[in-house]
Amino acid sequence: MRPFSYAAPTTIEQAVSLLEVEGSEVLAGGTDLLSLLKDDVERVERLVSLRGVEGLSDIDVSGGRLRIGAMTTLQDLRDHAGATEAVPALVTAIDGVASAQLRSMGTVGGDLLQRPRCWYYRRGYGLLALGRDGRSMVTDGDNRYHAIFPEGQARFVSPSSLAPLLVALGAEATVRGPDGERQVPVEALYRAPQGEGERENTLGRGELLVEITAAVGGVRSAVYEVRQRRSLDWPLMAAAVSLTGEAPRVDQARIVLGHAAPIPYVAVAAGEVAAGGELTPARIEEAAEKAASDARPMSGNRYKVQLARTATRRALGLAAGMEA
Amino acid sequence: MSDDAKGSGLSRRSFLRGGAAGALAASLLPEDAAAAVAENDAEGAPTVGPGAVEIELEVNGVARRLEVEPRVTLLDGLRDRLDVTGPKRVCDRGTCGACTVLEDGRPVYACCRLMIESAGRSITTVEGLGSPDAMHDVQQAFVENDAQQCGYCTPGFVVATVALLARSPAPTEQDIEAGLGGNFCRCGTYKGIRAVVGGPGEPGGDSVG
Numbered sequence: 001m002r003p004f005s006y007a008a009p010t011t012i013e014q015a016v017s018l019l020e021v022e023g024s025e026v027l028a029g030g031t032d033l034l035s036l037l038k039d040d041v042e043r044v045e046r047l048v049s050l051r052g053v054e055g056l057s058d059i060d061v062s063g064g065r066l067r068i069g070a071m072t073t074l075q076d077l078r079d080h081a082g083a084t085e086a087v088p089a090l091v092t093a094i095d096g097v098a099s100a101q102l103r104s105m106g107t108v109g110g111d112l113l114q115r116p117r118c119w120y121y122r123r124g125y126g127l128l129a130l131g132r133d134g135r136s137m138v139t140d141g142d143n144r145y146h147a148i149f150p151e152g153q154a155r156f157v158s159p160s161s162l163a164p165l166l167v168a169l170g171a172e173a174t175v176r177g178p179d180g181e182r183q184v185p186v187e188a189l190y191r192a193p194q195g196e197g198e199r200e201n202t203l204g205r206g207e208l209l210v211e212i213t214a215a216v217g218g219v220r221s222a223v224y225e226v227r228q229r230r231s232l233d234w235p236l237m238a239a240a241v242s243l244t245g246e247a248p249r250v251d252q253a254r255i256v257l258g259h260a261a262p263i264p265y266v267a268v269a270a271g272e273v274a275a276g277g278e279l280t281p282a283r284i285e286e287a288a289e290k291a292a293s294d295a296r297p298m299s300g301n302r303y304k305v306q307l308a309r310t311a312t313r314r315a316l317g318l319a320a321g322m323e324a
Numbered sequence: 325m326s327d328d329a330k331g332s333g334l335s336r337r338s339f340l341r342g343g344a345a346g347a348l349a350a351s352l353l354p355e356d357a358a359a360a361v362a363e364n365d366a367e368g369a370p371t372v373g374p375g376a377v378e379i380e381l382e383v384n385g386v387a388r389r390l391e392v393e394p395r396v397t398l399l400d401g402l403r404d405r406l407d408v409t410g411p412k413r414v415c416d417r418g419t420c421g422a423c424t425v426l427e428d429g430r431p432v433y434a435c436c437r438l439m440i441e442s443a444g445r446s447i448t449t450v451e452g453l454g455s456p457d458a459m460h461d462v463q464q465a466f467v468e469n470d471a472q473q474c475g476y477c478t479p480g481f482v483v484a485t486v487a488l489l490a491r492s493p494a495p496t497e498q499d500i501e502a503g504l505g506g507n508f509c510r511c512g513t514y515k516g517i518r519a520v521v522g523g524p525g526e527p528g529g530d531s532v533g
Contacts, residue, residue: 003374006394006440014369031436034397035417046371047394051441075430099506100487102418104430105437231505232419 001037008049012056012176012210018048020178020206026050028071028110031102036115041124050109056210061086064217070109070209075100077108086216089240089319092223093165098232109209111162112173112189113201116262117234118146118156126196128153144300145236148292148308149261151192155298157259158190158200164240164258165223167266171214177207186212190263200262219244222318225258226307235259237304239291239311241274241319248278248320255291255316257308267291270312279320288313372440379443383408384452394440398432399423401439402449410450410479421507424480424487425449431487433506450479453486462486462520471516477509485521495521 007024009015018024023045027033036042050056056071061082068077077083078094097103097111115121120129120137129137130153138146138155146155166186173186184202189209191202203209221242225235238258245251253274257265270291274283291312295305376391383406392401399416402408402425411434412422418436425434426448434447454460459467462485472478481504488495488503495503500521509517 001395003393003395005371005373006377006438007369007371009369011368018369018371027438027441029436030438030441031418031433034436034438037395038416047438049441095502099421100484100503101421101424101431101433101436101506104427105432230501232508 001034002040002043004037004044005046006049007046008052010052010054012053012208015048015050015053015208016176016178016206018046019208021046022205024048026109026208029073029102029106031105031110032114036122039122039124041122042115050208056109059083061216064215066212066214066216068108068212070107070112070211072108073104074106074108074111075103078103087165087169087214087219087221089165089221089223090162092225093161093240096161096223096225096227096235096238108162108212112160112166112186112212113203113209114159116156116200117159121156127156127193127198127200128196129155130196139298142300143298145234145259146298146301147261148295148297148301148304149257149265150296150298151262152194154192154194154200154262156200156262158261158263158265159234160258160264161238163190163264164238164256165221165242166212166214167264168240168242168254168256169214169216169219169221170242170254171212173209174211174213175203175207176210177204181210187264187266192262220247220319220321222315224311224315224318226311237307237311239308239315241312241315243274243279243319245275250275250277250279250320253279253287253316255287255312257291257311260304260308267312269293274316279316279322281322284313284316284320284322287316377440379440381439381442381444382446384448392439394438396439397435398425398427398437398439398442398447399434402434402447408449408451411483412476412479414476419508420477420480421484422477422480424483424507426483426487429487429490431484431506448483450482453482460486462489465520466516469516469519471513471520473509473511473513477507477511481507481509481517485517488521 007018025044027047027049050071056069058069059080060067066086074094084091121127131137147157171186172183173189175182189201219242223240225238227235240256242254243250253271255267255270270287273290274287288309292305292308297305373394376393378391380389390405411425414420414422416435418433423434428445454463484507492499
């Protein structure tokens with residue numbers, strides 16, 4: 001690892017002020033960032049540790065709302081009876097995270113804002129992996145784990161385990177920065193970069209994700225992940241679903257795919273198919289078909305289109321209380 | 325060494341969790357870091373490094389003090405600086421589990437933690453669980469169940485097993501998968517390890533706990 005300096009603020013204000021300086025990066029659980037630094041994929045002048053910042057690790061469930069501090073470890077969230085009772089699908093999403101060690105170290109904010117796993121990026125070719133001729137190395141190369149919903153030049157997939165569920169729930173992110181606090185829908189944290197040097201999130205310099213809040217009353221939700229291995233790997237595809245309305249009736253449905261696009265992919269049309277009546281097996285099939293209908297797979301990832309349908313179908317079935 | 329006099333006691337205490345803050349805080353910054361501290365006083369939190377920073381942490385029940393650069397991982401600091409070589413460096417990327425230690429009782433990959441982040445905390449490695457003469461129940465069970473071959477992954481597995489059984493004294497299949505899924509054994513001693521942790525239909529369940 002190249003040398004860097006280190007600061008351990010105790011307040012959000014201090015953290016923001018430190019992060020405003022160019023070359024400063026947030027250190028949360030560190031489980032992925034340290035690997036990126038060891039591999040020289042990313043470089044930093046200074047790490048700003050959030051471990052000692054007061055008030056970033058609280059979980060609260062009250063008044064039909066769930067609040068999760070960004071530095072809450074995945075294990076603490078998993079162990080919080082109130083949170084998992086309010087949103088049982090959190091357990092599925094968290095248990096999908098590789099190991100006890102990573103759950104003990106990894107944080108909610110770190111999961112949401114972890115860097116993509118794309119092997120071209122991890123090998124130092126940049127997020128867009130453009131060759132010298134400006135052509136994508138992904139489209140001509142080994143793209144078996146890449147996006148089936150690419151956005152422009154961005155062909156990596158959003159790797160977060162929690163983001164699809166939180167987006168499906170309509171959760172909001174609280175962001176603190178030099179200009180104060182703003183609240184945005186979780187999906188607005190993400191973007192598909194179109195130039196090298198651009199990040200895959202929308203946080204500005206000095207901005208810090210501090211909290212996630214979600215309305216959890218009267219919502220049925222589920223996550224289904226399709227995996228190659230049960231441990232120490234990322235899913236090939238994930239679907240998160242949230243349903244409102246008195247079962248078996250569904251008034252509104254939100255379907256979000258993970259590992260499918262450079263951002264958590266909101267399958268709007270599929271949600272519309274699933275909403276507005278009783279969620280029958282036929283309707284689930286139709287919604288699953290719709291979820292993948294805009295897919296534009298590349299040479300090596302056509303199989304993921306079917307995985308998107310399957311994950312959607314099973315997540316809908318789980319949320320509706322049917323056999324998946 | 326003065327501490328609050330430099331106006332940065334607040335941040336230095338952030339290294340410390342529940343320990344004797346005053347006594348330890350002074351050791352967190354060497355005298356030559358004073359300039360860096362002063363420079364950052366406006367921000368209210370000192371920046372240290374990239375040179376060596378003095379930190380203190382508890383390793384296997386003993387307070388240890390050393391100077392490390394912020395970039396040094398807990399694993400490398402333990403092995404190379406403190407000669408605590410139980411945790412093994414294999415993948416160095418948070419994948420294999422050979423470096424597993426307990427930090428304040430929780431299982432962590434020491435290769436993915438900066439040592440400076442563990443300042444003021446309590447680290448337990450396989451050495452801290454027991455000795456050859458007075459083995460921890462889990463260590464004893466590894467021996468009795470022949471749960472090692474080359475032994476390189478064993479320290480990490482022992483520590484992860486202790487963490488698993490602390491959470492789930494009578495672990496289910498899912499508990500075992502969740503608790504030990506972050507450790508690899510390329511010799512394939514999983515059968516012996518399963519016997520250590522017990523579980524449905526497996527012998528050895530009574531030998532640990």
